[in-house]
Amino acid sequence: MFTVLLIVHGLLAVALLGAITHQAASALWPVTRPAGSFTGRFRAVAAPGYANAIVLLYLATFMLGGIIYTEYRIFIRPLVEDLRAWSAFGAFELKEHFAAIGMGMLPAYWYLWRRPPDGRARAVVTALLAFIVWWNFLTGHILNNIRGFGS
Amino acid sequence: MSARVAAFAVVFAVVYALAYLAAVENNWALVTYHPQLGEFGLGVEKAREGPAMYWFGWLITAGIIAALAGIVAALLPERATRFLRPALTWVVPLCAMLAFAWLLRTYFLR
Numbered sequence: 001m002f003t004v005l006l007i008v009h010g011l012l013a014v015a016l017l018g019a020i021t022h023q024a025a026s027a028l029w030p031v032t033r034p035a036g037s038f039t040g041r042f043r044a045v046a047a048p049g050y051a052n053a054i055v056l057l058y059l060a061t062f063m064l065g066g067i068i069y070t071e072y073r074i075f076i077r078p079l080v081e082d083l084r085a086w087s088a089f090g091a092f093e094l095k096e097h098f099a100a101i102g103m104g105m106l107p108a109y110w111y112l113w114r115r116p117p118d119g120r121a122r123a124v125v126t127a128l129l130a131f132i133v134w135w136n137f138l139t140g141h142i143l144n145n146i147r148g149f150g151s
Numbered sequence: 152m153s154a155r156v157a158a159f160a161v162v163f164a165v166v167y168a169l170a171y172l173a174a175v176e177n178n179w180a181l182v183t184y185h186p187q188l189g190e191f192g193l194g195v196e197k198a199r200e201g202p203a204m205y206w207f208g209w210l211i212t213a214g215i216i217a218a219l220a221g222i223v224a225a226l227l228p229e230r231a232t233r234f235l236r237p238a239l240t241w242v243v244p245l246c247a248m249l250a251f252a253w254l255l256r257t258y259f260l261r
Contacts, residue, residue: 066207070186073202090258097175097251100210101244104167104217108240111160121237128241132248 002071006144009064013137016057023050024130027123051113055106058129062099065140069096076147088142095139102132155225158232162224164240167217168247171209176254180208181215 026047031040072092080089109129112122173179183192187201196203224232 069206070184070204073204074186077202086258086261090255093255093258094251096206097171098248100171100206100213101168101247103210104171104213105164105240105244107221108160108164108237111156112237112240118237121240124238124241128245128248 002068005064005068009061009068010140012057012061012064013133013140016054016061017133017137019050019054019057020126020130020133023047023054024123024126027126048113051110054129055110058102058106058133062103065099065136072143076143080143080146083146085146088139088146091135091139092143095136098132099136102129105129154229154232157237158224158227158235159221161235161237161240162232163217163221165243166220167213168244170216171213172247172250174209174212175251178205179212180205181211182208184208 022042022045025043026045029043031044034044077089077092080092105125105128109125112125117123178195180195181193183194183196184190184204184207185192185196185199185201186204188199190199191207195205195208224235
């Protein structure tokens with residue numbers, strides 16, 4: 001059961017990672033002329049169209065993560081402590097807090113993408129959310145590797 | 152997009168980050184989850200069988216405080232919320248993230 005949830009959580013996180021990375025790149029380094037290169041085309045997406053999907057993906061990933069977290073607390077965290085893998089332990093502690101703070105930013109993020117850009121707020125909020133998503137994705141991946149599948 | 156939505160969004164982002172940080176630091180958890188038993192308890196409870204999880208409680212505490220603050224801000228006249236700058240939506244959360252990184256630094260310095 002938790003393995004299935006973990007895989008779905010991971011797949012949603014991959015989709016979220018791709019969407020928000022595209023959007024952040026587009027907001028931070030907007031293309032000024034027709035894109036010819038791979039990086040140019042990567043940034044040339046219609047960024048506002050990603051906002052609703054990103055909010056939904058964040059919420060779904062967060063909720064599944066919350067369910068899986070209970071399993072982590074019982075079976076994985078004690079192992080990480082036994083291994084004295086303190087960096088990984090701290091990274092996960094930050095993951096839970098960053099994810100929570102990202103949740104609180106979602107209404108502002110959604111609002112900022114519903115109106116014309118005004119200063120750098122929209123780009124920076126998106127970049128900060130992208131950082132949170134990347135941190136959480138990599139940390140989850142590392143913790144999953146420490147425990148090992150099915151062990 | 153109306154000024155009320157803007158006021159709610161900005162205030163929610165700011166207050167949520169601050170309330171969450173305060174909730175974690177002071178353990179103001181509205182609920183406690185006991186994963187070994189699969190049971191929720193109201194408020195902060197000690198571990199019964201297995202560990203006690205307060206994270207859900209911190210989320211709820213921060214969410215309620217931020218939602219109330221956001222609603223109040225949305226109901227205020229526009230001239231009262233004119234000082235709310237969109238930059239606050241990332242400055243305050245970023246400061247909260249840095250505060251958590253500082254509080255948890257010992258795990259990375261061992």
